Amino acid sequence: MTEALKPEREADVVEAVLAARLGGTKLDIVGGGAMAGLGRPRAERRQLSSAAMSGIIFYAPAEMTLSARAGTTVAAIEAAIAEHGQMLPFEPMRPRALWGSDAEPTLGGMVATNLAGPRRPSVGAVRDGVLGLKLVNGLAQTIRCGGRVMKNVTGLDLTKLNCGAHGTLGVLTEATIKLAPKPEAETTLVMPDLGESKAVEAMTRALGSPFGVSGAAWFASGMGRAFSRTLLRLEGFADSVDDRAGRLASMVGDFGQVNRVTGEESAALWRSVRDAEFIAEPSDRAVWRVSLAPSRAAAFAVGLGETALAHFFDWGGGLVWVATLASETAASAVRRAAASAKGHATLMRAPDSLRAAVEVFEPPSALGLRLSRGLKQSFDPDGVLNFGRMYDGV
Amino acid sequence: MSRILEVNLADRYARVEAGVTNLAISEAVGPEGFFYAPDPSSQLACTIGGNIAMNSGGAHCLKYGVTTNNLLGVRLVTLDGEILDIGGEAMDAPGYDLLGLVCGSEGQLGIVTEAIVRLIPLPEGARPVLFGFDSVEDASQCVAAIIGAGIVPVAMEYMDKPAIHICENFAHAGYPLDVEAMLIIEVEGSDAEIGAMLARIGAIAKAHNVRTVRESMSAMESAQIWKGRKSAFGATGRVADYICMDGTVPTSRLPEALQRTGEICASFGLRVANVFHAGDGNMHPLILYNVNDDDERVKAEEAGAAVLEMCVELGGCLTGEHGVGIEKRELMGRQFNDVELAQQKRVRAAFDPEGRLNPAKVFPLGERAA
Numbered sequence: 001m002t003e004a005l006k007p008e009r010e011a012d013v014v015e016a017v018l019a020a021r022l023g024g025t026k027l028d029i030v031g032g033g034a035m036a037g038l039g040r041p042r043a044e045r046r047q048l049s050s051a052a053m054s055g056i057i058f059y060a061p062a063e064m065t066l067s068a069r070a071g072t073t074v075a076a077i078e079a080a081i082a083e084h085g086q087m088l089p090f091e092p093m094r095p096r097a098l099w100g101s102d103a104e105p106t107l108g109g110m111v112a113t114n115l116a117g118p119r120r121p122s123v124g125a126v127r128d129g130v131l132g133l134k135l136v137n138g139l140a141q142t143i144r145c146g147g148r149v150m151k152n153v154t155g156l157d158l159t160k161l162n163c164g165a166h167g168t169l170g171v172l173t174e175a176t177i178k179l180a181p182k183p184e185a186e187t188t189l190v191m192p193d194l195g196e197s198k199a200v201e202a203m204t205r206a207l208g209s210p211f212g213v214s215g216a217a218w219f220a221s222g223m224g225r226a227f228s229r230t231l232l233r234l235e236g237f238a239d240s241v242d243d244r245a246g247r248l249a250s251m252v253g254d255f256g257q258v259n260r261v262t263g264e265e266s267a268a269l270w271r272s273v274r275d276a277e278f279i280a281e282p283s284d285r286a287v288w289r290v291s292l293a294p295s296r297a298a299a300f301a302v303g304l305g306e307t308a309l310a311h312f313f314d315w316g317g318g319l320v321w322v323a324t325l326a327s328e329t330a331a332s333a334v335r336r337a338a339a340s341a342k343g344h345a346t347l348m349r350a351p352d353s354l355r356a357a358v359e360v361f362e363p364p365s366a367l368g369l370r371l372s373r374g375l376k377q378s379f380d381p382d383g384v385l386n387f388g389r390m391y392d393g394v
Numbered sequence: 395m396s397r398i399l400e401v402n403l404a405d406r407y408a409r410v411e412a413g414v415t416n417l418a419i420s421e422a423v424g425p426e427g428f429f430y431a432p433d434p435s436s437q438l439a440c441t442i443g444g445n446i447a448m449n450s451g452g453a454h455c456l457k458y459g460v461t462t463n464n465l466l467g468v469r470l471v472t473l474d475g476e477i478l479d480i481g482g483e484a485m486d487a488p489g490y491d492l493l494g495l496v497c498g499s500e501g502q503l504g505i506v507t508e509a510i511v512r513l514i515p516l517p518e519g520a521r522p523v524l525f526g527f528d529s530v531e532d533a534s535q536c537v538a539a540i541i542g543a544g545i546v547p548v549a550m551e552y553m554d555k556p557a558i559h560i561c562e563n564f565a566h567a568g569y570p571l572d573v574e575a576m577l578i579i580e581v582e583g584s585d586a587e588i589g590a591m592l593a594r595i596g597a598i599a600k601a602h603n604v605r606t607v608r609e610s611m612s613a614m615e616s617a618q619i620w621k622g623r624k625s626a627f628g629a630t631g632r633v634a635d636y637i638c639m640d641g642t643v644p645t646s647r648l649p650e651a652l653q654r655t656g657e658i659c660a661s662f663g664l665r666v667a668n669v670f671h672a673g674d675g676n677m678h679p680l681i682l683y684n685v686n687d688d689d690e691r692v693k694a695e696e697a698g699a700a701v702l703e704m705c706v707e708l709g710g711c712l713t714g715e716h717g718v719g720i721e722k723r724e725l726m727g728r729q730f731n732d733v734e735l736a737q738q739k740r741v742r743a744a745f746d747p748e749g750r751l752n753p754a755k756v757f758p759l760g761e762r763a764a
Contacts (some may be wrong), residue, residue: 060644060646061542062538062539062541062542062645062646063538063541063644063645063646064541065644084542085544086544114486114491116486120485120486121485124459124463125485125486127491127494128459128462128463137737141733141737142733143733143734143737144730144734147709147710147711148644148709148710149642149643149644149674149675149676149709149710149711149714150455150460150642150674150675150676151451151455151460151642151671151674151675151676151714151715152642152711152713152714153448153449153498153500153713153714153715153716153717153718154711154712154713154718154722154726154729155718155726155729155730155735155738155756156495156498156499156738156741156742157449157462157494157495157497157498157499158495158737158738158741159494160462160491160493160494160495160497161490161491161492161494161495161741163491163494164490164491165490165491180546181541181543181544181545181546182544184544204404207406207515208403208404208406208427208428208515209515210427210515210516210517210518212583237590237591239586239590240583240586240587240590243584243586243587244584244587291484291485291486291487291488292483292484293402293405293407293483293484294404294405295402295404295405296483315485318405318484318485319485319486342482342483342484343483343484344484344486344487344488346488361488361489362488362489364488364489365478365479367472367476367478368478368489368492371478371492371744371745372489372490374743374744374745375490375741375744377744378737378740378741378743378744379737379740379741390489390490391489
């Protein structure tokens with residue numbers, strides 16, 4: 001393969017896309033390469049990496065707003081905002097364990113994959129925290145979307161359209177994101193030994209409470225402990241967290257024992273949820289991320305039977321992580337079960353051969369696919385950018 | 395189409411028809427301890443379909459977000475009469491974020507007939523506090539300092555002197571009449587939490603020279619404080635005719651934006667009252683004029699356009715939640731260049747190639763779709 005293009009400026013991106021377009025070639029858009037394992041596998045193509053376009057452009061703590069170049073690592077952004085007691089509200093996933101890659105996720109990759117962590121039910125996904133984007137479309141044109149303010153309905157929301165678009169509509173060059181204050185304290189209530197149904201019931205009660213639960217997850221037995229664990233997180237000012245933890249604990253007291261962990265021990269638990277650490281090994285298994293209504297989670301997971309070699313819940317049951325054999329049979333079983341639970345499944349990790357044989361993302365309806373192709377055409381009529389990464393022709 | 399079709403409290407969503415009013419949802423689920431979060435001032439009358447078209451916000455969006463953050467799915471009837479279900483019961487939808495695209499598209503991509511909206515547990519309690527300041531700068535810096543201290547109240551509303559007087563005369567909410575700027579800040583939680591939070595906020599306000607402090611002591615007082623704010627538009631209508639602008643600026647530019655709004659309106663010989671969401675920079679200057687005076691009407695429109703151009707110049711946008719429509723379409727060129735507008739039009743054309751849905755809105759006339 002020819003050496004990757006590493007533009008340092010937006011003008012270089014424009015030039016590279018133009019050259020590819022005129023030359024009739026296609027480009028693979030990557031950042032640091034941390035997310036390279038996601039999506040339909042590609043033929044050998046010239047890579048365009050945004051990694052050399054890095055740096056924070058502006059950071060206004062009092063506005064809780066930051067703008068940076070797409071190649072800036074998420075870690076660098078988190079370090080810069082931590083100095084002002086702030087954080088990324090949506091807890092973007094670090095898929096190190098899952099794909100066995102040491103590469104640091106970049107801002108561009110975070111936006112393009114839209115993989116939000118445990119705080120999703122309370123504060124939204126990555127797409128909810130992106131205020132504006134700058135990108136170069138497949139016509140080699142620079143397009144600004146959105147802006148730096150939270151309220152903005154000026155024209156079509158191309159910002160959200162590009163979140164989770166896996167770089168198929170444009171090469172992201174800059175993003176402006178909304179931040180949140182880093183909570184002074186966190187406490188996790190840990191409830192041992194609940195089965196899937198009881199766990200979802202407890203999480204649903206907690207998420208429907210007025211106590212501001214900012215994480216609700218369930219680890220099966222064998223994931224870090226010999227027994228299953230239902231986790232409920234509270235964050236905020238220390239006195240308030242203490243108060244709410246006590247009242248939440250009594251609220252779910254009838255489910256059994258309720259233990260508390262705080263500080264770093266609690267934070268470490270949520271990192272393992274966010275990064276799907278306990279499901280990453282053995283590394284030859286396929287890993288699925290299934291979105292559905294929480295009340296359908298237990299039946300879905302149990303219904304998978306022996307197809308599911310391991311599974312755990314995030315988002316109070318609204319997100320089910322499943323490990324299966326890397327086989328087409330297992331893939332169709334997961335898709336069938338997800339569809340009958342009115343949910344949708346993404347094949348997060350699998351060998352190229354499986355990702356070439358089955359759809360990686362939930363197949364859209366005929367109309368949905370037609371519209372998706374139309375949108376792809378509107379940004380990238382010649383299919384220069386990550387062509388076929390999401391669907392055939394998209 | 396104004397029925398609530400399904401309420402699912404376990405999965406925290408409601409499926410409703412597009413003609414359901416915003417407030418009707420919260421009223422239906424309130425007794426169960428839930429609400430629908432976006433609360434535009436017009437929530438008694440406005441429909442969810444309209445909220446989706448304009449991506450409406452409201453006073454409490456600082457904490458809970460705007461419509462697009464509270465939507466799980468829509469049913470869209472396309473121009474060809476086909477039905478597209480976008481999103482659904484799950485928190486994420488597969489494929490391109492068509493939900494995000496449809497939200498705020500001013501009815502130009504299809505006709506929304508149904509929506510699945512998120513339901514949020516009601517807080518244990520909420521209490522507003524009212525601060526009066528001698529200067530606009532003090533009030534604005536107080537807002538910045540509160541956020542800087544890691545506190546995100548559910549609402550931070552700003553009113554300037556003319557707005558305070560207009561609202562007080564109408565609602566008798568007990569607003570201080572001798573201050574230049576007023577903030578209504580609301581926090582949520584248990585009684586103890588509210589107390590602790592208001593103490594922190596009060597200390598910050600004190601450091602920013604707050605002159606009047608009024609903490610609500612009862613539900614009735616809270617309702618009164620909010621009544622004044624929520625009746626701002628109606629109350630202004632009793633004093634004069636007005637047009638309301640809806641530009642947004644980065645919150646750090648608010649003092650400058652307010653000063654320049656005043657100067658712009660004064661240069662046209664017009665009065666202006668400002669009432670807006672300070673936490674998110676969404677300004678709502680009410681430019682007062684006499685609708686029967688053609689000359690003044692033109693001046694008001696010109697002043698409004700100048701204010702919006704200023705918002706864009708300061709790093710903001712033309713419209714935060716009211717939409718572009720016809721009124722602001724010719725200003726779109728101030729925020730987007732031709733290439734960007736052409737990109738947006740091509741996206742629209744993917745749904746509606748001939749531009750038959752809500753024609754002549756949003757995009758400047760006299761330009762063909764690229």
